[in-house]
Amino acid sequence: MKITRVEPFHCDGGWRPWTFVKIETDDGLVGWGECSDNRNARGVAGCVRDFQHLLIGRDPRAVELLYWDLLRHSRQNLGGVSHKAIAGIELALWDVKARALGVPVYELFGGPLRERVRLYWSHCGTTRARHGRALGLPELRSYDDVVALGREVVQRGFSALKTNIVIPGDPADTYFPGFASGAGSTDGALDQQILRKIERLLAAFAEGAGPDVQLALDLNYNFRTEGAVKxxxxxxxxxxxxxxxxxWDPKALLQLKESTTNSIASCESLVSTRQYRPFLELQAMDVAIIDVPWNGFGQAVKIGSMAEAYEINCAPHNYYSHLADLHSVQLCAVLPNVRIMEIDVDDVPWKRELVTKPPTIDNGYIQVPTGPGWGAEIVEEVLREHPWPPPSGSPGGSMGSRY
Ligand SMILES: [Mg+2]
Structure with missing residues (x-):
């Protein structure tokens, strides 16, 4: 079996591109991987094209050999755009290999350890604050609207949600000092006004969601350690x-962890075992967040296994298309130290049509798929109907690009 074609694709995901790699073989097998990155999507796709000559004519089933060939080729660029391109290719290679054998990818890694994974509703309120009107979803004009969203989380069967620093209003906003459009700057200094807004937001979610729903807040990189501690x-x-x-500093993260009784989750933007190693050695976080579309499956499994050796749980970083949901749930199917899995509930209407078999999500849990490969393929007709960048006037074109 030989690789005959390696191509990157973008699909409009509303306010961000979803990026995929498709690998074709001379015996008709096709594999798909997702490596979405809404910051440098063209760069990721360009890197995929840069790697084509290292892949065409090779046997796609020697996944580790090809992964290390790609990494050696670009090791002066460890991480970032090139690693995301490698990850998308590697994920498509696993899909080809598993389909050639007629098994799900997790079978190649000794799984499944479980049949379903608990989910948390991610960007809860964040997406509605930014894109609620364009998506036809309830907007967040007041804290009563946040309470109502908390109730909706319970009604739809979820036992955990994660939000960002959402400020209800007309229009609602989200506070991101790192963004040029935000209220602050890159200084990362916390002020009392923002602290009070965070408290009020979480209180509203707690009132609506009740005592049985766990709440998470994602601060991203937006404060220095001192602000995160407060x-x-x-x-x-x-x-x-x-x-x-x-x-980026393992000791700073440890300082946060040791300063609070709250659990600390971190490291979503790290790639490779080498970047995780100093954080794990210090046991600087309670939950290691792992991004499969940015690491690839083999590295994600190795990072998860390293975390297990340090008595640390993992949670996939996952806010992409359903193909990435399937990558992440399959990671959970092969690791023995899973806390919970992220998923975006509020999303564009064409998300389900984009894959041949959307994942089954029921009562706050996602089922581990049983079909070959990732359990679904990208539907290219739907992908072509939603090009990225979206034409102005299209549903995606009206949403802008933030996250
Ligand atoms: Mg995060």
Whole structure:
């Protein structure tokens, strides 16, 4: 079996592109991988094209050999765009290999360890604050609307949600100091006004969702350690899943973890075992977040296994198309140290049509698929109907690009 074609594709995901790699073989097998990155999507696709000459004519089933050939070719660029391109290719290679054998990918890694995985509703309120009107979803004009969204989370069967710093209003907004459009700057300094807004937001979610739903807040990189400590301590009054915070310094993250009784989740933007190693050695987080479309499956499994050796749980970083949902749930199917899995509930209407078999989500859990490969393929007709960048005037074109 030989690889005959390697192509990147973009699909309009409303306010961000979804990026895929398709690999074709001389005996008609096709594999798909997702490596979405809404910051440098053209760069990721360009890197995929840069790797084509290393793949054409090779046997796609030697996945590890090809992964290391690609990594060696680009090791002066460890991480970032090139690693996301490698990940998308590697995920498509696993799909080809598993389909050649007629088994799900997790069978190649000794799975499944479980039949379903608990989910948390991610960007809860965030997506509605930014795109609620364009998506035809209830907007967040007041804290009563946030309470109502908390109730909806319960009614739809979820036992955990994650939000960002959402400020209800008309229009609602989200506070991201790192964004040029945000109220702050890259200084990352926390002020009392934002701390009070966070407290009020979480109180509204807690009122609507009740005592049985765990709440998580994602601070991303938006404060220095000092600000994250103040937020984490303030949130100790709530029934929290975790406080999520990204920081490039393992010691700074450990400082946060040791300063609060809240659980700390982190490391979503790290790639490769080498980037995770210093954080794991310090046991700087309670939950290691792993992005499969940015790491590839083999690295994600290895990182998860390293975390297990340090008595640390994992949770997939997953806010993409349903293909990535299937990548992430299959990671959960092969790791023995899974906390919960992220999923975006509020999304564009064509999300389900884009795959041949959307994942089954029921009562706050996602089922581990049983079909070959990832359990579904991309429907190219739907992909072509929603090009990225979207033409102005299209549903996606009206949403802008934020996240
Ligand atoms: Mg995050």
């Amino acid at each position: 937020v984490a301590r303030m949130l100790e009054q709530f029934n929290t899943l975790w406080v999520e915070y990204d920081n």
